[in-house]
Amino acid sequence: MALLQISEPGLSTAPHQHRLAVGIDLGTTNSLVATVRNGVAVVLNDAHGHGLLPSVVRFHKDGTTTVGIAAQAQAADDPHNTIISAKRFMGRGIKDIPDAATMPYQFVDAPGMVQIKTVAGVKSPVEVSAEILKTLKARAEASLGGDLVGAVITVPAYFDDAQRQATKDAAKVAGINVLRLLNEPTAAAIAYGLDNASEGIYAVYDLGGGTFDISILKLTKGVFEVLATNGDSALGGDDFDRRIYCWILEKAGLHAIDDHDKTLLMARAREAKETLSEHAQAKITAVLTSGEVVDQSLSEDGFNEMTASLVNKTLAPCRKALRDAGLDASEVKGVVMVGGSTRVPRIQAAVGEFFGQTPLTNLDPDKVVALGAAIQANVLAGNKSGDDWLLLDVVPLSLGLETMGGLTEKIIPRNATIPTARAQEFTTYKDGQTAMSIHVVQGERELVSDCRSLARFELRGIPPMVAGAARIRVTFQVDADGLLSVTAREMGTGVESHIAVKPSYGLTDDEVATMLRDSYAHAQDDMTARNLAEARVDGQRLLEATEAALAENGEALLSPAERAVVEKQIADLRTVLQGGDLAAVKRATEALNHGTVEFAARRMDISVRKALTGHRLDELEI
Amino acid sequence: MSLDFNRNHFDLFGLPQAFALDTARLDQAYRDIQAEIHPDRFAHAGESEQRLAMQWATKVNEAYQTLKKPFERARYLLSLNGVDAMDARNTSMPADFLMLQMEWREALEQARAGKNEKTLRALEQTLQEQARGMRAELGVLLDEQRAYARAGDTLRKLRFMDKLLEEVGAAYESLD
Numbered sequence: 008m009a010l011l012q013i014s015e016p017g018l019s020t021a022p023h024q025h026r027l028a029v030g031i032d033l034g035t036t037n038s039l040v041a042t043v044r045n046g047v048a049v050v051l052n053d054a055h056g057h058g059l060l061p062s063v064v065r066f067h068k069d070g071t072t073t074v075g076i077a078a079q080a081q082a083a084d085d086p087h088n089t090i091i092s093a094k095r096f097m098g099r100g101i102k103d104i105p106d107a108a109t110m111p112y113q114f115v116d117a118p119g120m121v122q123i124k125t126v127a128g129v130k131s132p133v134e135v136s137a138e139i140l141k142t143l144k145a146r147a148e149a150s151l152g153g154d155l156v157g158a159v160i161t162v163p164a165y166f167d168d169a170q171r172q173a174t175k176d177a178a179k180v181a182g183i184n185v186l187r188l189l190n191e192p193t194a195a196a197i198a199y200g201l202d203n204a205s206e207g208i209y210a211v212y213d214l215g216g217g218t219f220d221i222s223i224l225k226l227t228k229g230v231f232e233v234l235a236t237n238g239d240s241a242l243g244g245d246d247f248d249r250r251i252y253c254w255i256l257e258k259a260g261l262h263a264i265d266d267h268d269k270t271l272l273m274a275r276a277r278e279a280k281e282t283l284s285e286h287a288q289a290k291i292t293a294v295l296t297s298g299e300v301v302d303q304s305l306s307e308d309g310f311n312e313m314t315a316s317l318v319n320k321t322l323a324p325c326r327k328a329l330r331d332a333g334l335d336a337s338e339v340k341g342v343v344m345v346g347g348s349t350r351v352p353r354i355q356a357a358v359g360e361f362f363g364q365t366p367l368t369n370l371d372p373d374k375v376v377a378l379g380a381a382i383q384a385n386v387l388a389g390n391k392s393g394d395d396w397l398l399l400d401v402v403p404l405s406l407g408l409e410t411m412g413g414l415t416e417k418i419i420p421r422n423a424t425i426p427t428a429r430a431q432e433f434t435t436y437k438d439g440q441t442a443m444s445i446h447v448v449q450g451e452r453e454l455v456s457d458c459r460s461l462a463r464f465e466l467r468g469i470p471p472m473v474a475g476a477a478r479i480r481v482t483f484q485v486d487a488d489g490l491l492s493v494t495a496r497e498m499g500t501g502v503e504s505h506i507a508v509k510p511s512y513g514l515t516d517d518e519v520a521t522m523l524r525d526s527y528a529h530a531q532d533d534m535t536a537r538n539l540a541e542a543r544v545d546g547q548r549l550l551e552a553t554e555a556a557l558a559e560n561g562e563a564l565l566s567p568a569e570r571a572v573v574e575k576q577i578a579d580l581r582t583v584l585q586g587g588d589l590a591a592v593k594r595a596t597e598a599l600n601h602g603t604v605e606f607a608a609r610r611m612d613i614s615v616r617k618a619l620t621g622h623r624l625d626e627l628e629i
Numbered sequence: 630m631s632l633d634f635n636r637n638h639f640d641l642f643g644l645p646q647a648f649a650l651d652t653a654r655l656d657q658a659y660r661d662i663q664a665e666i667h668p669d670r671f672a673h674a675g676e677s678e679q680r681l682a683m684q685w686a687t688k689v690n691e692a693y694q695t696l697k698k699p700f701e702r703a704r705y706l707l708s709l710n711g712v713d714a715m716d717a718r719n720t721s722m723p724a725d726f727l728m729l730q731m732e733w734r735e736a737l738e739q740a741r742a743g744k745n746e747k748t749l750r751a752l753e754q755t756l757q758e759q760a761r762g763m764r765a766e767l768g769v770l771l772d773e774q775r776a777y778a779r780a781g782d783t784l785r786k787l788r789f790m791d792k793l794l795e796e797v798g799a800a801y802e803s804l805d
Contacts (some may be wrong), residue, residue, distance in 0.1 A: 026673075185674050230660050323802075330798060389673035397664050424694070426668060426687045486683055487668040552674045600676045605679035611666065611685060618658075618665040619643055 026156040028388035029147045030194070032382025033136060033160055033174065035094040035216030035243060038062050039374060040143040040158075041381035043390070047376040048198065051150045055405065056101045056206065059373060060146075062216075064138045065089040066127040074142045083274065086111035086266040088125045092245055093135035095217045096121050097177075098169030105241070106249065111266035120173065134522055140181035141310040154544065157184035159384040161376050162192065163218040164190035165238030165403045167449045168461050168491050174489070180522045182537060183488035184544070186387040191215070192222035193233060193400055194379030195345040199370055200226050201396065201463050203383065207340035208234075210328075212358050212366065213376075214321060214348040217243040221325045223332040223339070235331035235422045236403050237324035242317070244280070244348035250313045251276035251305065255291060259301050268295045275301075281308050284350040311353045318357045325361060331422050342366040389552075399424050402485055409446035409455045411436065418483045421451065425489055430482040432498075439471040443479055447493055464496040468502040481585045546584050546596040553577060553603055556610060564609045576602045637709060638692035648703055648771040650696065659693045699764045701782050701790055705772055714781035715788070726786060733793060741800045749804075753797050760790040 028050070032039045037059040041050045050058040059077065065078040066088045073081065082089040090112070101107060101116040115126040121127050140160075147155060160183075162174050171188055178185045192211035199205070205226050213220040218347060220238040224231055252273050256264070267351065275291050282289035283305070293301045320491070329336060344366045349355065358366050370378075384399070385391055401424055407417040408431070419429045435443065443466045450458030469477050478498040485491050554577065561570055580595040639646040663686065664670075668757040673683040695701045707714045733756065740748040763783050770780040 187669070212690075227660075230663075327802060330801065372735045383669075387669060387672035397660070397667060398669060399663065399667075426683045427690050428687045484687070487686070548673065549675050552678075556674070603675055604677045607675060607681055610678065611681045614665040614670075615662065615685065618662040 017065040023265065026388040026390055027147075027151045027153050028156050028158065028381075028384040029143075029151075030159045030189075030377050030382070030384045031140065031143055031161065031183075032191070032194075033094065033139065033162075033177075034062055034376075035092050035151075035218065035245065036062055036215070037373065038139050038143060038210075039377035040147050041374070041377040042147065043381050043385035048381045048385075050374050050377055051147055052218075053146055054332060060139065060142060062094065063089060063091050064093065064135045066130060068126045070127050072127075072138050074138050077268070078352070079416070083267050086270040087113060088127070089270075090123060090125075090130070090135045091270075091347045092217055093132045095241070095245070096123075097136065098130035098171075098173040100165070103241075108284070109249075109269070120169075131518075131522070133173050134179060136174070136177035137180035137522070140177055140183055144181060144183055154540065155183065156388050156544065156548065157186040157188050158383070159187045159194075159380040159387060160185055161191045161194050161380050162489075163191050163213070163238065163240055164192050164217065164220040164222050164233075164236040165218065165240045167240070167404055167459050168239065168489075169449075169459065171489055182541065184541070185488070185577070186384055188490070188564075189380055189383055190220070190222065190233070190236070190400055190403075191376045192220045192343075192345060193224070193398060195343055195370075195375045195382065196222070196224050196226075196379070197342050197382050197398070198375045198398075199367070199377035200224075200231060202370070205341065208332075208334060208338055210325070210339045210342045210362060211345060212321075212325070212342055212349065213238075213345035215243050215346040216348070217245050219243060219321050221328045223328050223334065227441075230399065231396065232399045232424075233401045233422075234334070236401055237326045237331070238319065238403070239324060242320055244277075244346070246317055247280055247314050247348065247351070248273060248276045248332065251279055251291075251310065254305070254309075254313055255301060255303060258303055261295075261301075265296055265528040268293075271295070272301070279305050280310070280351070283310050283579040284352060294409055307352070314351075314353070318354055322357065322361055323355075325358075332563055336362050339364075343370075343375075344368050345372050354481065357541035387590065392407070400489070401425060402427065402489060404449050404459075405451055406447070406449050406461075406483055406485070406491055407458070408433075408481060409448060413455045415448055415450070415453055415455050415458055418481070419485060424486075426487050427483050428482060428484040430480050431481045432625055433481060434475050435469065435472065435479075436474055438474050440474070440477070441469045441471055443495070444466045445493070445495055446480060447491070449481075462493070464493075464495075466497065466502065468500075469497050470500055491553070535589070539587060539592070542592045543584055544590055544594070545608070546580055546592050549596055549599055550577060550580055550584070553599060556603075556606065560610065560613065561606075564613070565606060569606070573599075573602055573606065574615055631793070638696055638705060641689065641692050642696065644696070646706070646707055646709065648699075649770045650702065655693070656697055659689065662689050699767070700784070700787055703767045703771060703780065703787075707777055707781060707784065710777050712781055714784045717788045719781070719785070722785065722789075726789075730789060730793075737793070737796060737800060741803065744804055746801075746804055749797060749800055753794065756790055756794050756797065760787060760794070763787045763790065 029040050039050055039058055041048055052058050060075045061079040063075065063078040065073040065081055065085060078089055081532045082091060096104065099121055101114055101121045107114055115122040115124055115129055120131060120480040121287060122131050144155060158488045160174060160178055162171055175185055175188060192213045195211050196209060197212065207226060209224050209226060211222045218235065218240050219242045223234045227232055255272055255276060271293055275293050280293050281291040287307045289305045291303045291305060339362055342364060349372050355366055401422045402419055403421060404418045405421045406419040407415045410416045412586045418431050419427060444463060445466060446463045447461045448455055448458040449461055452458050466479060479495055480498055481495045483491060483493055576599040580599050583591040640765055642655055644655060666682055666685040668679060668682045673680045695705050704714055736752050737781060740752060763786055766783050767780055770776045
């Protein structure tokens with residue numbers, strides 16, 4: 008008879024422990040958090056049973072905030088301090104926000120990203136988003152009964168590097184470990200594809216509150232390969248609302264209205280749009296500050312007419328994406344509709360006409376992204392081996408450098424599968440030139456001024472040579488989150504300069520740290536305790552990963568002496584994890600990380616060999 | 630015992646070093662390797678493994694993209710044989726091909742100016758046919774005759790074709 012082991016109470020059952028991980032859809036209009044529970048992806052509701060959290064944050068004088076439904080309800084009463092659709096400002100300068108004048112906010116034109124003046128001080132869109140993320144994190148932890156190991160956060164596929172970086176910064180400020188930034192249409196494809204065991208070419212048409220994405224994917228035996236993506240990161244349901252809003256103003260003959268009325272009528276416009284998804288007619292009534300009453304009626308036809316150009320604006324990216332994928336619309340097997348705005352009947356009709364088929368709407372367009380993100384988070388956290396499926400995503404916009412004459416030299420083309428790296432060599436144009444300034448841009452246009460400027464940095468210390476003699480190799484690396492880092496190196500002398508692309512359009516690490524401090528100054532949460540908790544989670548994760556690795560092939564890959572060293576580092580880490588010394592935890596984690604570099608390299612070799620042998624065996628069978 | 634990270638792209642996928650390619654086998658090998666080394670497989674692993682996974686996946690993506698595209702594959706094969714086909718100093722082009730190029734460019738300009746989708750489509754077909762012929766020629770020169778210098782000449786022509794086809798693509802977009 009086999010003896011079964013029973014663990015002592017309080018001891019962790021590490022290898023089989025379910026790690027709490029969530030998927031977060033950080034939307035322009037609404038945000039959601041979802042998780043995989045008993046093998047099924049579910050949206051987590053708040054205490055009142057609401058799944059959608061309106062992406063609305065109200066800042067109060069005392070530094071506290073109200074987030075979600077309550078903030079939305081108060082928006083018209085406190086328009087300057089209640090931030091709606093902050094996602095539209097992420098990673099954006101003031102000049103990138105064309106309708107800024109019609110918004111009630113007091114924008115501050117800060118270098119890099121626009122900021123907003125509130126009673127609680129000047130706030131960055133990153134801080135606004137962090138408040139939403141914190142609310143969702145608290146909801147998840149209350150619902151799941153423990154600390155989160157990490158989260159997959161979704162971003163529009165067409166988000167550029169600055170917008171992605173801003174999203175990751177917001178997660179950092181909210182104290183969330185980002186397992187992966189995942190493109191929204193890809194997340195939807197996971198939820199849809201795994202649900203329906205689909206094969207073939209699929210298009211995901213994702214019209215959110217403030218962004219539009221189209222992704223073309225190939226699904227083969229559990230591999231989700233993004234072939235091409237396109238879109239417009241400043242086009243969404245908000246624009247449809249705005250058309251109605253302008254129509255109301257025009258019809259009522261209103262000119263100078265105050266911010267209360269602006270916010271109120273925008274809300275009425277959104278409601279009218281929602282009504283028109285179900286009915287042929289929508290009533291719009293509102294009482295303005297002046298006492299004046301707005302009482303109008305909008306027909307579906309009228310709405311369709313005023314928004315026809317917006318619908319058309321989404322079809323050009325569809326054409327481009329198909330072209331980039333080298334496909335014809337007739338080769339697409341299914342079109343998945345994502346985002347609340349795709350409920351508009353005219354949009355469904357236009358998309359159906361374009362692809363020559365009825366779009367798929369069987370999954371809730373508001374929830375499908377969060378559900379897909381939760382499924383991915385569950386795999387990334389290590390709860391489930393992802394052996395049965397794999398995601399291969401792409402860079403949405405070309406990445407390049409400014410060259411002579413203000414022209415762009417593309418280094419990484421759009422739709423390159425990530426992670427990816429590409430290098431290009433440049434030379435000096437003046438005799439004795441000892442420095443070179445490097446300007447990193449993103450976009451498809453030829454002129455640098457038409458592309459997004461991501462960062463500028465300088466490579467110094469080039470030995471003086473005649474013009475054209477120096478060889479400067481600039482390498483772009485895009486990681487699995489779609490984030491770029493750039494290195495420049497003079498090949499003769501090895502002078503090197505490295506940046507993660509942040510300076511001109513992102514926040515510096517110091518700024519993030521300051522925001523993090525500020526955000527906890529007003530919470531009960533103690534910053535030191537939080538830091539310790541996060542370091543412990545990191546350490547614990549590494550401990551478990553290393554133990555699992557040792558169990559798998561420690562015997563085969565390490566000599567007894569090597570193994571003893573790693574075991575000692577594990578024991579040290581385990582000891583300090585029990586205590587409360589932050590520095591010691593960090594030190595021991597770092598030591599174990601460092602001590603397993605060679606082991607990791609050998610394990611990776613095994614993985615590659617395994618893959619190779621796998622298909623060599625297939626060849627033998629042929 | 631470490632695997633050579635710089636091993637050649639054909640070896641990486643277990644394919645014969647040739648221009649003729651079994652694309653189904655390439656696709657399968659690519660997916661098999663990604664399934665083992667993609668960073669998503671190591672998201673819960675230690676830092677070192679995460680970094681290595683990114684490096685490997687980057688390398689495998691590069692190798693795949695190089696072999697998948699006929700132009701890049703030919704260029705890579707030539708480089709393995711010590712020929713830098715795209716050396717900036719080598720710009721010679723036969724006169725008859727230069728003439729053809731001018732004709733095609735004119736046709737493209739006219740189609741663009743007249744916003745004529747039909748002529749654009751006809752031009753695209755002609756160009757694609759020409760490019761197909763050049764790719765077939767590359768196969769013979771590289772795999773059968775091992776005439777690398779002449780293959781380099783054909784590859785430079787093919788590059789012109791690819792660039793022109795890209796411009797045709799841009800012209801389509803300007804029709805929107």
